[in-house]
Amino acid sequence: MLQEHNFIIKEETGRLDKVLTELLPKITRSHIQQWIKEGNVLINGEQLKPNYKVQAGDAISVIEPELVSLEVLAENIPIEIVYQDEDVVVVNKAQGMVVHPSAGHQTGTLVHALMYHINDLSGINGTIRPGIVHRIDKDTSGLLMVAKNDVAHEKLAAQLKDKTSVREYIALVHGVIPHEKGTIDAPLGRSKIDRKKQDIIDGGREAVTHFTVLERFKDFTLVSLKLETGRTHQIRVHMKYIGYPLAGDPIYGPRKTLEGKGQFLHAQVLGFKHPTTDEFLTFEAPLPQLFEDTLTKLRDE
Structure with missing residues (x-):
């Protein structure tokens, strides 16, 4: 269940993320910054940036997402692996499959299937999202790239950030x-x-x-x-x-x-530079039968 925190600022001033770290001492600053970026923090009803300078009288609302602690176990779920080598896996995800575990989806996800079919997955995103570089919605079908080690993960994620991959x-x-x-x-x-x-x-x-x-x-x-x-x-x-x-x-x-x-x-189409060879790879998946x-x-x- 989502938890909401509401504050009326009296004397605190400074950066929004720093102020919230002081108001919510059990939450790390990186988590606070992520919540701000995701729109979970509103200042006087507005979505602002982490470096916003908080003023006396500001009303701050924080929606705290539910933290999920799960032991993710491998499940023998069929998935379509389009490509695989020592660094990267490309999967054609079926419509209806959730990419990674969450509070409402603790089994049957792509992550559970990957853990069964793939020996190594990057650990950058922790136990809940091993190997997951990017997501598509549950009811969206198609291509996803998955990292098998942390170096590959960082390079693939950088391409998404730099807008050099093709989707x-x-x-x-x-x-x-x-x-x-x-x-x-x-x-x-x-x-x-x-x-x-x-x-x-x-x-x-x-x-x-x-x-x-x-x-x-x-x-x-x-x-x-x-x-x-x-x-x-x-x-x-x-x-x-x-x-x-x-x-x-x-x-x-x-x-x-x-x-x-x-x-x-x-x-339908996914393209990226291979994290080790620098070769640009392009994949295409046909439309689902429906x-x-x-x-x-x-x-x-």
């Missing part, structure tokens, strides 16, 4: 997009109305999505999307923001419009 998605969205291409540059943060959702937030984290129309149907459009950044729910929120929410999206889109198991979103069948039906309408 391309295919999505089916509501509505008929009239133009061929577009770029959505809108900052994301945790919704002030529903803390489980992301939203377009002034002062939020930079988020940039490029899209290209691939095919138009009567009431839907098939698009290709390239990410410059990889924020939580980025594609789903950005496409809703411009008026073309993802088909099947249970959170950001109209409900029960097409038969499916969640949003029609597939991580996605293909849905497109066939739409073409026949």
Whole structure:
């Protein structure tokens, strides 16, 4: 269960992260900084940066995420391994599979499967997320890169941060997009109305999505999307923001419009520089059968 802390600042001044470390002495400064970046800290209702100078009279609200302590055991769950060597694994994740354990998903995740099928995984993200360099949502299918050691992990994560890796998605969205291409540059943060959702937030984290129309149907459009950044729910929120929410999206889109198991979103292309050889590797995963069948039906309408 999420825990909320509320403070009215009387005399404390200084950097936001430093002030909160003093107010919450059992929480490390790195954890505080991560909560601020994730939108779990609001100052007078606004999402600000860790170096914000706290003023007397400021009202600070802190949502403390539930800390999960789990013993993650290997599980013999089938997964599609697209590529593997001594440093890297590329997996084509099925729709419906959670990437790593959390409070609501303590078994059956990709991490549990990786621990069964892969001998070595990086330990940078601890016991809950071994090897996990980046995530995709439970109901998003497609390609993920996994690190088998810490050196590889750091190099792959640096590519994500420097925007040198390639991530391309295919999505089916509501509505008929009239133009061929577009770029959505809108900052994301945790919704002030529903803390489980992301939203377009002034002062939020930079988020940039490029899209290209691939095919138009009567009431839907098939698009290709390239990410410059990889924020939580980025594609789903950005496409809703411009008026073309993802088909099947249970959170950001109209409900029960097409038969499916969640949003029609597939991580189709993944490219990155190999952490040891420096060779640029590119992988492509075909659309899941349900996605293909849905497109066939739409073409026949």
